[in-house]
Amino acid sequence: MSEDKKSIHGTWSSRWTFILAATGSAVGLGNIWKFPYMAGDNGGGAFVLVYLACICIIGLPIMLGEIMIGRRGRSSPANSMKSLAAEANTTSAWTLLGATGALAGLLILSFYSVAAGWAMSYIFNGFQNITAESSSASFKNLLSSPLSLIFWHSLFISLTVFIVARGILKGLEKWINTLMPMLFLIILLLCIYAMQTGAFFEGLRYLFMPDFSKINPQVMLEALGQAFFTLSLGMGAIMAYGAYMPANQNIGKTAVSVAALDTGVALLAGIAIFPIVFANGLAPSAGPGLVFETLPIAFSAMPLGILFGTLFFVLLSIAALSSSISLIEPGVAWLIESLKIKRITATILLGFTAWFIGLFSALSFNLLSEFTIFGKTFFNATDFLTNQIMLPLGGIFIAIFVGWIMKKEHVLDELGFQENFIFKAWYFSVRFVAPTLVGLVFLSLLYFFFTEEESPDNEKEEEKEIYIEEMVEELEELKGFSISFRDPKTNEIYL
Numbered sequence: 001m002s003e004d005k006k007s008i009h010g011t012w013s014s015r016w017t018f019i020l021a022a023t024g025s026a027v028g029l030g031n032i033w034k035f036p037y038m039a040g041d042n043g044g045g046a047f048v049l050v051y052l053a054c055i056c057i058i059g060l061p062i063m064l065g066e067i068m069i070g071r072r073g074r075s076s077p078a079n080s081m082k083s084l085a086a087e088a089n090t091t092s093a094w095t096l097l098g099a100t101g102a103l104a105g106l107l108i109l110s111f112y113s114v115a116a117g118w119a120m121s122y123i124f125n126g127f128q129n130i131t132a133e134s135s136s137a138s139f140k141n142l143l144s145s146p147l148s149l150i151f152w153h154s155l156f157i158s159l160t161v162f163i164v165a166r167g168i169l170k171g172l173e174k175w176i177n178t179l180m181p182m183l184f185l186i187i188l189l190l191c192i193y194a195m196q197t198g199a200f201f202e203g204l205r206y207l208f209m210p211d212f213s214k215i216n217p218q219v220m221l222e223a224l225g226q227a228f229f230t231l232s233l234g235m236g237a238i239m240a241y242g243a244y245m246p247a248n249q250n251i252g253k254t255a256v257s258v259a260a261l262d263t264g265v266a267l268l269a270g271i272a273i274f275p276i277v278f279a280n281g282l283a284p285s286a287g288p289g290l291v292f293e294t295l296p297i298a299f300s301a302m303p304l305g306i307l308f309g310t311l312f313f314v315l316l317s318i319a320a321l322s323s324s325i326s327l328i329e330p331g332v333a334w335l336i337e338s339l340k341i342k343r344i345t346a347t348i349l350l351g352f353t354a355w356f357i358g359l360f361s362a363l364s365f366n367l368l369s370e371f372t373i374f375g376k377t378f379f380n381a382t383d384f385l386t387n388q389i390m391l392p393l394g395g396i397f398i399a400i401f402v403g404w405i406m407k408k409e410h411v412l413d414e415l416g417f418q419e420n421f422i423f424k425a426w427y428f429s430v431r432f433v434a435p436t437l438v439g440l441v442f443l444s445l446l447y448f449f450f451t452e453e454e455s456p457d458n459e460k461e462e463e464k465e466i467y468i469e470e471m472v473e474e475l476e477e478l479k480g481f482s483i484s485f486r487d488p489k490t491n492e493i494y495l
């Protein structure tokens, strides 16, 4: 094991700290903001099933691999890859994997910070007299204000830079162990509230009863991307934290605890949110605003809602912060090691870059909403590129590196495993299962792209149109008048 080698950036003071830090990285907006709306966008149970399968079969084995590379390399992901490639007598081109990971981290941070800004602004929401309509309207209001979005985005990035510049080992250890359990408790409280909305079982059914006809390559890619995103995999965040892990800590058990805590929080968030969605007649496919539109309704209706609502968004912002620091850390550690610059300089440099790219994401909800890349706004395009392309691809290469490039005896030595059944199952997964499955999902998506067949994206659009047509018909019948739509650009009347 890598007992003699230590990271120049420090080592976590105890075993518990690594678990907390990695859980801090994993649990964030991905669980509470992204998971529910992605599940809602992709038909509920079908998505959740594929997501859980991706966590167990692909995510967990790769997480073990990432922690192991980090701890053996004892430096930034890029340099850990470099030294392990040298140890395996192979090309130093593997350094690129760490470098692209650092880039993915910056890109994720750029839009993550915009969404974290929403959470921070909700701390001051007040949570009184909120109805489904007023809640949707106030979220739309927030999105339409470039200045507010940029203000909260800037504040969030500044906080991230502040913590990382001081050195995450010092800052993080202190508060993370009280705040994480508190967040957990408030989500439990929301679940209890959800139980008495009258739509609890409808919510559960939506979340856990898979409609297999809804599983298509698009849903699989989204679930796969989300599995990587939520576990902070495929870009080196967990690898960077692994470098600060004590040598005598068991990597396998640690990875299982982190993945279990992370999945638990996401599922609880879903269990709390969907009953509120159904009880208030909201659409589960409301998109990124889902949590921000539903939870305030719940807080406004419950006793002591102002207190719980405020506390919830404070904790969500902190959970986002403990994730965002791990997004920037791989790049910061790399700059410090390779350019020999100070931590503060490296952090400000990268923080500024992420802030600048993030401006386009913030403005994509208002001033730049017409500017699209392959039909997606800047915010959605960055999200798509990182989540669904860069992280899964990074994951494949990490699995290939661990399974095919590193020497088996080094792997065994670092993991502290015997060649027992668990090791064999894991090794089989990183060598064959994970790369094949991720590769297959990509291939099937390419197939959809290049064949005449209906693309899954179009199918979704069509489904939405049919839904709108049905709603309009119902409304017309109910109210006895007819509705038509005018295209704002051409002024033509349709439907």
Ligand code: PFF
Binding pocket: 025, 026, 027, 028, 029, 030, 031, 105, 108, 228, 229, 230, 231, 232, 233, 235, 236, 237, 238, 323, 324, 326, 327
């Ligand atoms: N896992 C974090 C979340 O679920 O919010 C986001 C994240 C952090 C993704 C770090 C990737 C990463 F490297």
